[in-house]
Amino acid sequence: MGRASAQRFASRGDRIILADRNTDLLEESRRSLPNPDKHLGLAMDIADRYSVEAGFSVAADEVGELDVAILAAGIVDYHNDGPLEKVTDEAWERLVSVNLRGAFLTAQAAYRLIAKRNTSSIVLVASIASLIGQKKLYAYSAAKSGVASLARTLAMEAGKTGVRVNAISPGAVATSMTKDVLQYSKPLNVLGRAGQPEEIAAVLYGICDPDASFLTGANIAVDGGAAIY
Ligand SMILES: NC(=O)c1ccc[n+]([C@@H]2O[C@H](COP(=O)([O-])OP(=O)(O)OC[C@H]3O[C@@H](n4cnc5c(N)ncnc54)[C@H](O)[C@@H]3O)[C@@H](O)[C@H]2O)c1
Numbered sequence: 001m002g003r004a005s006a007q008r009f010a011s012r013g014d015r016i017i018l019a020d021r022n023t024d025l026l027e028e029s030r031r032s033l034p035n036p037d038k039h040l041g042l043a044m045d046i047a048d049r050y051s052v053e054a055g056f057s058v059a060a061d062e063v064g065e066l067d068v069a070i071l072a073a074g075i076v077d078y079h080n081d082g083p084l085e086k087v088t089d090e091a092w093e094r095l096v097s098v099n100l101r102g103a104f105l106t107a108q109a110a111y112r113l114i115a116k117r118n119t120s121s122i123v124l125v126a127s128i129a130s131l132i133g134q135k136k137l138y139a140y141s142a143a144k145s146g147v148a149s150l151a152r153t154l155a156m157e158a159g160k161t162g163v164r165v166n167a168i169s170p171g172a173v174a175t176s177m178t179k180d181v182l183q184y185s186k187p188l189n190v191l192g193r194a195g196q197p198e199e200i201a202a203v204l205y206g207i208c209d210p211d212a213s214f215l216t217g218a219n220i221a222v223d224g225g226a227a228i229y
Contacts, residue, residue: 001125001175001204002072003029004197008205009068010034017059017066019044019106020073021051046073046102056109068208069110072125074099074144076177082136092139099143103150111154111163118162121208124151126167126219131227144169148219155217164216166207170200171223190225 003025006016010033019042020026026041033039040062044055059066075098080091103124114120128134129141130148151167158165172178172187173195187194203222206212221227 001170001173001197001200002070003032004201005070005072005204006033006039008198008201009208010039014067015039015063017042017063019046019055021045046071046106047097049105052102052105052109056113060113065115066110066113067115067120069106069114069122070125070204070208071103071106071110071123073102073106074125074127074177076137076140078136078181081140082138084138087138095139096143096146099140100146100150103147107150107154111158114163116161116163118164118213119210120163121212122151122154122158122163122165123204123207124148124165124167126151126169128169128171128221128223128226130167130169130219131221132229151219152217159216164207164213166216167219168200168203168207169219169221169223169227171195171221171226173197173200187224188226188229189223190228193224195222195224 006018010016016033016039018026018029023043030036030039030041042055042058045051077091077095081087110122124147126147127144129137130145134141148167151165155165171189174182175197182194200222
């Protein structure tokens with residue numbers, strides 16, 4: 001989703017700063033953008049404060065401020081996050097550390113760097129797991145609910161600066177994260193199919209459009225209607 005979003009914003013001429021802990025994927029993503037040399041890839045582990053601050057400090061040197069920040073990195077674990085008895089401390093710590101602490105650290109760093117004007121926008125990628133129950137995803141669901149809450153709290157602080165802060169909650173989307181599960185089960189939603197990363201990118205793009213100027217503090221389901229079941 002992060003890559004598709006970067007492509008969407010780059011296609012209108014924006015300069016993109018990508019961050020990922022996987023440097024091969026990072027370079028692949030950068031190369032997939034129009035005029036790749038215009039954009040910057042930063043190796044970053046979002047769960048590690050030092051890594052986040054070092055990365056954002058390079059970003060600050062490069063661009064000074066950000067107009068848009070999309071915080072999309074995350075992990076899921078379909079094997080060790082349920083049933084309850086089977087959730088290990090290690091799995092809980094890892095999932096919460098990347099998905100929630102990572103969102104907190106990157107939101108903190110992004111908020112420092114975001115231009116404090118009413119065309120700026122931060123979007124945190126939560127999950128449908130923040131809206132409805134997800135079997136055997138204990139830590140993931142708790143973390144993503146925390147991400148939606150983080151977006152609301154930051155929206156309250158940021159409001160006076162004009163910066164809008166929202167969360168989106170995707171349902172099943174066909175990405176590397178879900179490729180193993182989606183090949184065995186069809187997602188339960190109104191449209192009867194998984195979403196494509198480009199369909200999430202389109203919503204992220206719309207949320208960040210300055211014309212969406214009254215939208216802040218929301219957690220928007222982008223899920224083919226899954227949350228209405
Ligand atoms: N795919 C879905 O169905 C779905 C549904 C709901 C929510 N989400 C959320 O959407 C976001 C994007 O997921 P995706 O489906 O594009 O998955 P993805 O696996 O394609 O992308 C996630 C990216 O995050 C990076 N990442 C993981 N841990 C990191 C860390 N510690 N530091 C920096 N980068 C790290 C990975 O290297 C990967 O490139 C995630 O937050 C995910 O939880 C996905």
